[in-house]
Amino acid sequence: MTASDPPITIPQSDPRAAYFARRAEIDAAIARVLEGGAYILGTDVEGFEKRFADFIGVAHAIGVASGTDAIELALRACGIGAGDLVFTVSHTAVATVAAIERAGATPVLIDVEPGTYTMAPRELLRALERPPPGRPASVLPVHIYGQPAELSGLAEIARAHGLRLIEDCAQSHGAVYRDKPAGSFGDVGCFSFYPTKNLGALGDGGMVVTSDPALATALRELREYGWRERFISARSGINSRLDAIQAAVLGVKLGFLAADNACRQAIAARYDAGLSGLPVVLPVRRPDATHVFHQYVIRVADRDALRAHLRAAGIGTGIHYPLPVHQQPAYRVRLGCGPSGLDVTERAAPQILSLPMYPQLSAEAADWVVAEIRAFLGRQEGLSAIFNTDE
Ligand SMILES: *Cc1c(COP(=O)(O)O)cnc(C)c1O
Numbered sequence: 105m106t107a108s109d110p111p112i113t114i115p116q117s118d119p120r121a122a123y124f125a126r127r128a129e130i131d132a133a134i135a136r137v138l139e140g141g142a143y144i145l146g147t148d149v150e151g152f153e154k155r156f157a158d159f160i161g162v163a164h165a166i167g168v169a170s171g172t173d174a175i176e177l178a179l180r181a182c183g184i185g186a187g188d189l190v191f192t193v194s195h196t197a198v199a200t201v202a203a204i205e206r207a208g209a210t211p212v213l214i215d216v217e218p219g220t221y222t223m224a225p226r227e228l229l230r231a232l233e234r235p236p237p238g239r240p241a242s243v244l245p246v247h248i249y250g251q252p253a254e255l256s257g258l259a260e261i262a263r264a265h266g267l268r269l270i271e272d273c274a275q276s277h278g279a280v281y282r283d284k285p286a287g288s289f290g291d292v293g294c295f296s297f298y299p300t301k302n303l304g305a306l307g308d309g310g311m312v313v314t315s316d317p318a319l320a321t322a323l324r325e326l327r328e329y330g331w332r333e334r335f336i337s338a339r340s341g342i343n344s345r346l347d348a349i350q351a352a353v354l355g356v357k358l359g360f361l362a363a364d365n366a367c368r369q370a371i372a373a374r375y376d377a378g379l380s381g382l383p384v385v386l387p388v389r390r391p392d393a394t395h396v397f398h399q400y401v402i403r404v405a406d407r408d409a410l411r412a413h414l415r416a417a418g419i420g421t422g423i424h425y426p427l428p429v430h431q432q433p434a435y436r437v438r439l440g441c442g443p444s445g446l447d448v449t450e451r452a453a454p455q456i457l458s459l460p461m462y463p464q465l466s467a468e469a470a471d472w473v474v475a476e477i478r479a480f481l482g483r484q485e486g487l488s489a490i491f492n493t494d495e
Pocket of ligand 1: 197
């Protein structure tokens with residue numbers, strides 16, 4: 105971005121548009137909570153937990169304060185902590201790894217598949233053959249960008265090695281893998297309601313889902329000081345509760361999630377068609393899953409120049425994520441990975457670009473994004489020759 109760039113006319117995401125789209129219902133829901141006087145947990149949270157559990161197809165949903173907390177508490181509820189290895193990816197929000205460390209466990213980073221950017225089962229197997237010191241305890245795949253990881257392969261490995269399967273569903277509300285919603289496949293599913301997520305609150309929020317009653321009980325205790333009865337801690341817990349205003353807002357938005365995801369998929373189809381034939385790698389879809397396009401991520405050789413071109417045209421883009429976790433200052437050197445390294449992860453980071461994606465994005469706006477990408481890449485004919493798109 106330069107000083108002369110115009111204002112953004114097409115943002116990369118737009119949580120405010122989601123609010124305006126349902127303003128009357130959201131305002132009414134908030135007013136109801138304000139007048140009711142119960143602002144933490146309570147009936148609004150319980151009602152939303154019940155509806156969310158039904159939506160995911162699990163027995164229990166436990167509202168917590170964020171997606172990061174959801175992962176930390178899921179691990180703790182499974183009894184995973186110091187000395188335990190949790191296998192996850194480096195191509196993710198840093199929150200995934202931060203939550204594992206908060207639980208006291210040791211993250212082991214596994215490379216991703218080149219097309220889907222989700223955990224490669226073959227790399228997980230390799231890492232389990234030669235694990236670092238510690239007890240292998242859990243595999244924690246991330247359904248990045250809204251598409252489930254290769255869950256059947258990962259579940260089989262988890263079963264064979266006695267690992268808990270914990271799904272990071274922070275980007276995949278409503279995605280389905282072989283007829284089962286993301287979050288219902290593993291022992292536990294962890295959701296974030298950060299405002300830009302497919303189901304977003306007007307602040308922080310998160311949810312843990314499970315069909316295991318013992319885990320559900322442990323999670324309800326852990327999120328509130330370990331209380332089994334009020335003021336009496338049966339175990340050491342934390343304060344990580346969903347508040348009633350967020351639950352009420354989320355209850356309104358849950359009713360529109362399927363329609364919103366369909367809008368995202370329609371925009372993705374429009375991008376696919378408009379960008380075909382260009383020297384750009386388009387998102388790869390699994391044949392046995394639905395992709396709910398939290399992000400529409402392309403891969404392009406001259407990423408930073410394309411990004412600057414779009415910015416100059418008033419189009420916002422994102423990079424999810426610019427630095428893999430293992431290359432960030434807080435984690436560099438310290439974190440272990442599988443024996444074959446993180447090659448695919450490292451090669452993707454400098455080339456990925458997230459295009460504007462939110463349910464209220466108009467077809468005209470998407471077409472404008474396409475036209476600007478075509479205009480830029482049209483000027484760079486030579487690139488297609490040097491950029492090998494079939495990885
Ligand atoms: C957003 C996100 C989280 C963390 O959620 P918060 O609610 O921001 O704590 C974790 N994992 C992934 C993949 C995410 O995208």
